Amino acid sequence: MFFVKVLEHRIHLHPSFFGAQASAYILDQLYRDREGSNTGTMMIVAIIDVDDISEPKIVPGSGYAEYDVSFRAIVWRPFRGEVVDGMVSSVVNNGFFVDVGGLSVFVSKAMIPQQLKYTVEGATPSFTDGVDQTVERGSQVRLRIKGIRGEMGQMFAIGSIREDYLGPLLQ
Amino acid sequence: MAGPTVPQSLSRRRPAPTGDEEATAVLKLGDMTDTPALSVAECKVLLEQLANKGGRGTSNSDVYTKTREYVDMFARFKDPKTVTQVDAISSGLLAKGLTHFERAQLATLCCDSPDEARTLVPSLETKLSDEELQDVLNDISKLRDFS
Numbered sequence: 134m135f136f137v138k139v140l141e142h143r144i145h146l147h148p149s150f151f152g153a154q155a156s157a158y159i160l161d162q163l164y165r166d167r168e169g170s171n172t173g174t175m176m177i178v179a180i181i182d183v184d185d186i187s188e189p190k191i192v193p194g195s196g197y198a199e200y201d202v203s204f205r206a207i208v209w210r211p212f213r214g215e216v217v218d219g220m221v222s223s224v225v226n227n228g229f230f231v232d233v234g235g236l237s238v239f240v241s242k243a244m245i246p247q248q249l250k251y252t253v254e255g256a257t258p259s260f261t262d263g264v265d266q267t268v269e270r271g272s273q274v275r276l277r278i279k280g281i282r283g284e285m286g287q288m289f290a291i292g293s294i295r296e297d298y299l300g301p302l303l304q
Numbered sequence: 305m306a307g308p309t310v311p312q313s314l315s316r317r318r319p320a321p322t323g324d325e326e327a328t329a330v331l332k333l334g335d336m337t338d339t340p341a342l343s344v345a346e347c348k349v350l351l352e353q354l355a356n357k358g359g360r361g362t363s364n365s366d367v368y369t370k371t372r373e374y375v376d377m378f379a380r381f382k383d384p385k386t387v388t389q390v391d392a393i394s395s396g397l398l399a400k401g402l403t404h405f406e407r408a409q410l411a412t413l414c415c416d417s418p419d420e421a422r423t424l425v426p427s428l429e430t431k432l433s434d435e436e437l438q439d440v441l442n443d444i445s446k447l448r449d450f451s
Contacts, residue, residue, distance in 0.1 A: 134327075134405060135342040160360075169365020178347075178371045179354055179363070207347060209371060210336055212405075214328035216413060216424045218344075218378050234374040235367040273378075275413075277424075286308055298420045 134215060138208050139184065140177070142167055145197040146189070159186060163202050173283035175210035176235050209234055211278050211290060218302065221272045224258040226251050231274055236288050240276055244293035246300070266301050268294075273302040329426040331405060341404040343411035346391065348375035349384045380414050386447050393443045401431055414448060415441055 142163055150158050160183065170177050182205055189198035211217070211233070219233035228241040242251075248262040259269035268274060276292035276299055283289075294300045325334040333339075342350065351372055355362050362368065381387050394407045402410075406425055415421040418437040422428050428437070 134336075134408060135344070135347040136336055136339045136404075137342060138336070138339050164360050164363070168360075168363045169367040171367060176367045176371070178368055179351060180360075181350075181354065207342065207350060212325055212327035212333065214326045214426070216409070218412075219374075220377065232370070232374070235370045297423050298415075299424075 134210060134212065135178070136208050136210060137181065137205060139203060139205050140167070140208075142202050142204070144200045144202055145192070146200065148196050148198070151198065156186065159200055159202065163204065167204075167206070171235065171286050171288060173285050173288060175208045176288075178207045178209055178234075181205040181207060209236075211236060211281055211288070213278055213281055216275060216277050216299070218273060218275050221268055221270055221274055224251075224260065224269060226258070229260065229268060231276060231292065236290055238276060238278060238290040238292040240274075240292045240294055244279065244291070244295050246295050249300075268301050275299050275302055327405065327427070329429065331403060331427045333403075333405060336405075337403075339404065341408035343390075343408045344375050345379040345381040345387045345411065346408075347371075348379040348382075349387050351375060352384075378412075380412070380448055390444055390447055393440060397432070397440060400436070402428070406431070410440065411444065414444060416445070417441070 144159055144162050144166070146155060146159060146162075163183070164180060167177050168180050184203040184205060187201040189200050191197070192199050217233045219231035219238060221229050222232045222237065223230045228239055228245070231238045231240060245260060249260040249266060249268065250262070252259060252261055257269055259267055261267040261269075274294060276294050277296060279291050279293050281288060281290045324332060326332050331337075381390055390411050394411050397407050397410070398404070406428055409425045410421060413421070413424055415424060418434045418441065421437055421441060
């Protein structure tokens with residue numbers, strides 16, 4: 134789910150940058166550090182604007198100036214139990230991977246309804262019931278996120294399509 | 305540890321997530337409770353505006369590129385004016401006790417029936433009557449872009 138969140142970031146500025154361009158340098162540093170980052174629980178997609186840059190405080194001992202910058206950003210945070218749409222990126226024999234924005238969700242065979250069976254046609258593996266529902270690379274699927282694990286810089290998730298109204302979307 | 309090495313963190317430690325956040329029949333959103341949420345279409349419009357504004361609008365990071373592709377593909381409403389109309393319809397729901405999360409989910413998932421909406425967003429169970437929910441869903445589907 135996308136949110137517009139006010140976040141804070143602490144930036145250290147080396148004394149060689151103290152000057153007229155200090156605020157421009159701080160903004161550069163902020164964008165470089167935070168935009169596109171993955172904190173393990175959420176992804177910062179884009180910074181909207183900067184609310185406030187605090188007065189600098191010199192760090193005793195090192196001479197760096199410390200700024201607390203408060204900014205608004207579009208963040209994406211998945212929740213356990215949330216229903217999301219995604220595109221299938223690969224199919225393996227015990228499930229398939231779905232790309233939901235920057236997150237790759239794995240749907241295992243246990244979380245796929247019985248009717249959808251793993252079949253390989255030519256070189257294309259897919260899960261299909263032979264009639265109208267097919268899940269293959271490039272299909273759009275609606276799934277429910279069942280579990281999320283986060284480490285610094287990465288998120289892993291598992292999902293399920295074994296419920297009403299979930300599964301491949303009609304194109 | 306797997307993954308790219310992260311430089312010694314210079315920012316203050318973020319509060320550890322409690323780990324029990326979930327969006328099932330009960331919404332426990334941790335520090336995202338009361339944060340305005342965006343549906344996929346709204347996010348698409350906002351990202352486009354930020355990119356067009358110039359300056360630092362776009363970035364080359366993986367997260368940004370994949371998110372832009374994702375919202376372009378899955379936005380149910382392509383036109384910014386339509387998105388504003390959907391926002392107006394679903395904002396009426398905030399006054400009826402829905403949270404930001406539920407409102408954004410309804411605008412993103414575009415359900416056809418109250419049953420589908422309640423199944424996909426379990427926390428809606430007791431918050432709206434069937435007729436109210438059906439009315440909102442009908443209004444939203446009328447604005448859908450099937451191109």
